[in-house]
Amino acid sequence: MNTTDENVFRHTLPVQLRFNDIDGLGHLNNSVYFSFYDLGKLHYFESIRPDMREIKEIDLVVANVNANFLAPIFLHDDVVVQTRTAAIGNKSIKLFQQIMTNRRIVNATCETILVGFDFKTGTTKPISAEWRQAIEAYESRTFEKEK
Amino acid sequence: MNTTDENVFRHTLPVQLRFNDIDGLGHLNNSVYFSFYDLGKLHYFESIRPDMREIKEIDLVVANVNANFLAPIFLHDDVVVQTRTAAIGNKSIKLFQQIMTNRRIVNATCETILVGFDFKTGTTKPISAEWRQAIEAYESRTFEKEK
Amino acid sequence: MNTTDENVFRHTLPVQLRFNDIDGLGHLNNSVYFSFYDLGKLHYFESIRPDMREIKEIDLVVANVNANFLAPIFLHDDVVVQTRTAAIGNKSIKLFQQIMTNRRIVNATCETILVGFDFKTGTTKPISAEWRQAIEAYESRTFEKEK
Amino acid sequence: MNTTDENVFRHTLPVQLRFNDIDGLGHLNNSVYFSFYDLGKLHYFESIRPDMREIKEIDLVVANVNANFLAPIFLHDDVVVQTRTAAIGNKSIKLFQQIMTNRRIVNATCETILVGFDFKTGTTKPISAEWRQAIEAYESRTFEKEK
Numbered sequence: 001m002n003t004t005d006e007n008v009f010r011h012t013l014p015v016q017l018r019f020n021d022i023d024g025l026g027h028l029n030n031s032v033y034f035s036f037y038d039l040g041k042l043h044y045f046e047s048i049r050p051d052m053r054e055i056k057e058i059d060l061v062v063a064n065v066n067a068n069f070l071a072p073i074f075l076h077d078d079v080v081v082q083t084r085t086a087a088i089g090n091k092s093i094k095l096f097q098q099i100m101t102n103r104r105i106v107n108a109t110c111e112t113i114l115v116g117f118d119f120k121t122g123t124t125k126p127i128s129a130e131w132r133q134a135i136e137a138y139e140s141r142t143f144e145k146e147k
Numbered sequence: 148m149n150t151t152d153e154n155v156f157r158h159t160l161p162v163q164l165r166f167n168d169i170d171g172l173g174h175l176n177n178s179v180y181f182s183f184y185d186l187g188k189l190h191y192f193e194s195i196r197p198d199m200r201e202i203k204e205i206d207l208v209v210a211n212v213n214a215n216f217l218a219p220i221f222l223h224d225d226v227v228v229q230t231r232t233a234a235i236g237n238k239s240i241k242l243f244q245q246i247m248t249n250r251r252i253v254n255a256t257c258e259t260i261l262v263g264f265d266f267k268t269g270t271t272k273p274i275s276a277e278w279r280q281a282i283e284a285y286e287s288r289t290f291e292k293e294k
Numbered sequence: 295m296n297t298t299d300e301n302v303f304r305h306t307l308p309v310q311l312r313f314n315d316i317d318g319l320g321h322l323n324n325s326v327y328f329s330f331y332d333l334g335k336l337h338y339f340e341s342i343r344p345d346m347r348e349i350k351e352i353d354l355v356v357a358n359v360n361a362n363f364l365a366p367i368f369l370h371d372d373v374v375v376q377t378r379t380a381a382i383g384n385k386s387i388k389l390f391q392q393i394m395t396n397r398r399i400v401n402a403t404c405e406t407i408l409v410g411f412d413f414k415t416g417t418t419k420p421i422s423a424e425w426r427q428a429i430e431a432y433e434s435r436t437f438e439k440e441k
Numbered sequence: 442m443n444t445t446d447e448n449v450f451r452h453t454l455p456v457q458l459r460f461n462d463i464d465g466l467g468h469l470n471n472s473v474y475f476s477f478y479d480l481g482k483l484h485y486f487e488s489i490r491p492d493m494r495e496i497k498e499i500d501l502v503v504a505n506v507n508a509n510f511l512a513p514i515f516l517h518d519d520v521v522v523q524t525r526t527a528a529i530g531n532k533s534i535k536l537f538q539q540i541m542t543n544r545r546i547v548n549a550t551c552e553t554i555l556v557g558f559d560f561k562t563g564t565t566k567p568i569s570a571e572w573r574q575a576i577e578a579y580e581s582r583t584f585e586k587e588k
Contacts, residue, residue: 016457019479020178022171024222029167030332030356034325038460062324066360075171163310166332177479177503181472185313209471213507314472316465318516323461369465 009082009098010139011044017075028073034065037097037110040081044095048138049130059128060093060114067110077101085135088143091115091126093135156229156245157286158191164222175220181212184244184257187228191242195285196277206275207240207261214257224248232282235290238262238273240282303376303392304433305338311369322367328359331391331404334375338389342432343424353422354387354408361404371395379429382437384420385409387429450523450539451580452485458516469514475506478538478551481522485536489579490571500569501534501555508551518542526576529584531567532556534576 015036023029045058052058073079080100087094092115099108116125136142162183170176192205199205220226227247234241239262246255263272283289309330317323339352346352367373374394381388386409393402410419430436456477464470486499493499514520521541528535533556540549557566577583 016480018476019483020170020176020476023167024169024171024173025350026171030359031167031325031328034328035459035461038324039457042460056319062363064360064362065324066358068358069356163308163333165329166336167329172497177506178472178475181475182312182314185471186310189313203466209510211507211509212471213505215505216503314464314470317461318463318465318467320465325461 006086006141007084009084011040011047011083012080013040013043013083015039015079015081015099017073017077017079019075022075026074030069033067033069033099033108033110036079036081036099037065037067037112040083040097041095041112044083048134056119059117059119059125060131061117062112063092063115064113065110066112067108069108071101071105071107073099073101073107078103085139085143086111088127088132088135091124093127093131153233153288156231158187158194158230159227160187160190160230162186162226162228162246164220164224164226166222169222173221177216180214180216180246180255180257183226183228183246184212184214184259187230187244188242188259191230195281203266206264206266206272207278208264209259210239210262211260212257213259214255216255218248218252218254220246220248220254225250232286232290233258235274235279235282238271240274240278300380300435303378305334305341305377306374307334307337307377309333309373309375309393311367311371311373313369316369320368324363327361327363327393327402327404330373330375330393331359331361331406334377334391335389335406338377342428350413353411353413353419354425355411356406357386357409358407359404360406361402363402365395365399365401367393367395367401372397379433379437380405382421382426382429385418387421387425447527447582450525452481452488452524453521454481454484454524456480456520456522456540458514458518458520460516463516467515471510474508474510474540474549474551477520477522477540478506478508478553481524481538482536482553485524489575497560500558500560500566501572502558503553504533504556505554506551507553508549510549512542512546512548514540514542514548519544526580526584527552529568529573529576532565534568534572 017028021028021032046052078101080103081097082100083095083097085093086096092113095112095114097110097112098106101107116127117123118125132143164175168175168179193199225248227250228244229247230242230244232240233243239260242259242261244257244259245253248254263274264270265272279290311322315322315326340346372395374397375391376394377389377391379387380390386407389406389408391404391406392400395401410421411417412419426437458469462469462473487493519542521544522538523541524536524538526534527537533554536553536555538551538553539547542548557568558564559566573584
């Protein structure tokens with residue numbers, strides 16, 4: 001693996017489907033995809049920052065998601081969610097995620113913008129140096145600084 | 148209305164169905180019934196104790212539920228959940244709830260045992276006099292004391 | 295009301311929050327927003343096409359959502375989801391939705407691209423004349439044809 | 442292992458928690474337990490009857506659940522649901538399930554009564570000989586016939 005390849009996912013999480021994830025149309029309900037992306041993010045962040053013991057320490061909030069639905073997912077599909085950081089700005093991190101089934105098909109993709117957030121003051125704040133360093137170490141690459 | 152009738156429900160909450168409440172079998176998923184019972188309980192308790200401003204002030208936890216599924220529920224059904232207190236013991240309250248559709252059919256019933264709980268110490272505690280009085284006032288009846 | 299105003303929402307749906315919509319962070323979970331957008335879409339389409347009796351007759355599937363999270367939502371907020379059509383193309387419809395609380399604040403917005411879909415053949419298809427006419431009648435406006 | 446021990450669980454399913462399984466009280470929401478019991482049942486039935494390819498072939502419906510909540514479950518707990526058949530009657534099967542965390546603690550238990558159901562006619566029916574045989578083979582024991 002070429003460690004400079006920016007399109008490699010270093011984080012792949014198998015996701016367990018539940019019976020009630022399937023809606024009346026017979027496939028995975030649209031809103032459940034976002035539970036999967038959330039779960040991917042949670043495990044990704046915990047892998048990057050094992051020093052954070054509490055979910056509330058993750059000082060990032062979702063500002064935007066842009067998600068593509070490419071192919072339906074069924075109850076017995078073998079599902080994984082893959083997560084990587086695509087960019088780090090002064091006040092935001094862009095994640096790229098995809099949901100694959102049966103190790104072959106990309107069924108859905110999602111870009112998420114997270115912004116630094118101070119839960120005490122309720123205001124946005126810059127992405128900390130800790131996050132930048134931890135992500136760069138985990139992803140084995142550097143991210144360009146915004147000009 | 149005969150106020151001594153112990154089988155009257157004084158609390159009826161219309162419930163809004165969501166598309167993803169319906170599972171792959173085409174009817175309301177079993178686990179969603181419990182979201183409805185929970186929602187009924189929440190509104191019931193808030194009606195009884197409007198002095199409680201925070202959900203965390205409700206010092207009761209669910210110890211047991213015993214639920215009957217009588218008839219399936221479909222996406223366009225008009226659904227209500229009805230809630231009443233059936234008994235008040237020293238350390239527990241028994242609620243009785245039912246889910247009706249289209250104002251005619253009882254599709255499901257549920258008995259719930261709640262116990263007094265001290266969230267600070269993490270231990271059970273007696274049902275407070277405040278709860279007994281508030282429930283008796285709301286239900287317009289007295290509940291027998293356990294011997 | 296000026297019927298040429300393209301930014302007016304003619305469809306507003308009050309949404310009932312459930313206790314378990316609130317996650318461990320104390321506010322509405324991100325994935326629940328998409329249940330609300332779905333519910334708004336369902337009611338919107340049923341208002342536009344009351345001739346469709348079955349959800350499976352709605353020959354549209356979600357291809358993309360682009361959603362902004364502007365302010366958190368709490369358990370006792372009064373929530374509505376508003377829905378309007380923003381554009382109609384040959385093979386897709388673009389919806390614009392927003393979630394408001396307490397009739398004043400826009401907490402979240404979402405653009406959704408739906409594509410015509412033939413569930414029998416499993417392939418995309420053009421947006422039917424029935425949809426275009428029904429939407430234009432409901433929205434009291436015409437939508438430009440793509441060149 | 443003594444194969445005549447009726448209290449042994451031969452079916453243990455690890456369950457993956459999701460971020461939004463945790464509610465505003467900071468622990469697993471009550472209604473989510475039933476998703477776990479459902480998932481346990483689904484995998485249990487699929488293990489017993491691998492000949493059934495479609496969920497709709499499972500000609501059993503839930504008539505009653507009786508569930509105890511013994512200890513709260515938290516986001517990072519290691520959760521399994523265990524399932525066994527407790528009794529087989531003429532028209533019903535009784536399952537016993539428990540949810541354990543961290544391989545040590547029984548956090549919740551549930552008895553479920555399932556009845557044979559003919560989805561074509563919408564009426565109950567006896568438990569088939571196929572079910573009885575398949576369950577007895579899987580559980581390595583016989584179940585008393587009701588008199």
